[in-house]
Amino acid sequence: MTGFFVTATGTDIGKTYITAGLVKAMRAKAIKPVVSGFDGAQPHAGDAAALLEAMGEAPTLENIARIAPWRFAAPLSPDMAAAREGRAIDLAELATFTRQNVKDGLVFVEGVGGVMVPLTDKHTTLDWMAEVQLPLILVTGSYLGTLSHTLTAGDVAQRRGLKIALVVVNESAESPVPLAETCDVIARHTGLPCVTLARGASDFSQIAAKLA
Ligand SMILES: Nc1ncnc2c1ncn2[C@@H]1O[C@H](COP(=O)(O)OP(=O)(O)OP(=O)(O)O)[C@@H](O)[C@H]1O
Numbered sequence: 258m259t260g261f262f263v264t265a266t267g268t269d270i271g272k273t274y275i276t277a278g279l280v281k282a283m284r285a286k287a288i289k290p291v292v293s294g295f296d297g298a299q300p301h302a303g304d305a306a307a308l309l310e311a312m313g314e315a316p317t318l319e320n321i322a323r324i325a326p327w328r329f330a331a332p333l334s335p336d337m338a339a340a341r342e343g344r345a346i347d348l349a350e351l352a353t354f355t356r357q358n359v360k361d362g363l364v365f366v367e368g369v370g371g372v373m374v375p376l377t378d379k380h381t382t383l384d385w386m387a388e389v390q391l392p393l394i395l396v397t398g399s400y401l402g403t404l405s406h407t408l409t410a411g412d413v414a415q416r417r418g419l420k421i422a423l424v425v426v427n428e429s430a431e432s433p434v435p436l437a438e439t440c441d442v443i444a445r446h447t448g449l450p451c452v453t454l455a456r457g458a459s460d461f462s463q464i465a466a467k468l469a
């Protein structure tokens with residue numbers, strides 16, 4: 258079994274973009290167990306559909322349900338989105354599902370939001386990641402402020418005993434400095450391997466090589 262948990266400093270940072278790219282480049286599988294903002298009338302639009310497409314699978318509701326069992330309509334943190342529907346995520350069930358799906362081949366687990374987005378009244382994604390103990394891919398942006406966000410997210414994950422396999426600086430819409438400079442600073446402060454990804458990039462071979 259080889260698996261990576263793809264997390265980020267926050268929502269909309271590029272987890273799906275990078276997971277889909279890596280799935281194609283490495284002929285891997287991906288799951289997105291928790292989705293909020295899911296629109297059942299437009300299943301083609303969401304994260305699960307993007308990951309299925311990268312795997313060469315049809316984005317049918319059945320396939321979406323298989324890789325993304327916890328789907329909520331409200332585009333909110335999962336705890337709040339679930340509560341809107343009178344539901345709650347069971348962390349033990351979520352961890353079991355995740356473990357069961359990383360048994361064969363190479364599997365990327367896309368998290369949800371950032372490292373500490375709440376999943377329940379008591380638990381955050383950090384607890385989920387600690388339960389499954391997969392090496393992390395930490396996706397960050399290149400916007401002004403990303404350095405503190407990245408160092409904070411990395412530090413909290415490492416303090417929970419999680420291993421960060423790679424930091425990916427995904428180019429934000431506006432970047433005050435060259436991407437490589439942001440990566441260099443992150444690498445200097447954390448000692449972690451760091452790679453950059455430009456906007457619109459379709460070549461994921463450099464990131465894939467770092468994970469091999
Ligand atoms: N390197 C990139 N080049 C071009 N577009 C990108 C890049 N990275 C991300 N995007 C776009 O930015 C948006 C947000 O990215 P993405 O959906 O991957 O974020 P996310 O971290 O998965 O968000 P969520 O927390 O909702 O799962 C998407 O429209 C995506 O296509």
Ligand SMILES: [Mg+2]
Binds near residue numbers: 304367
């Ligand atoms: Mg996503």
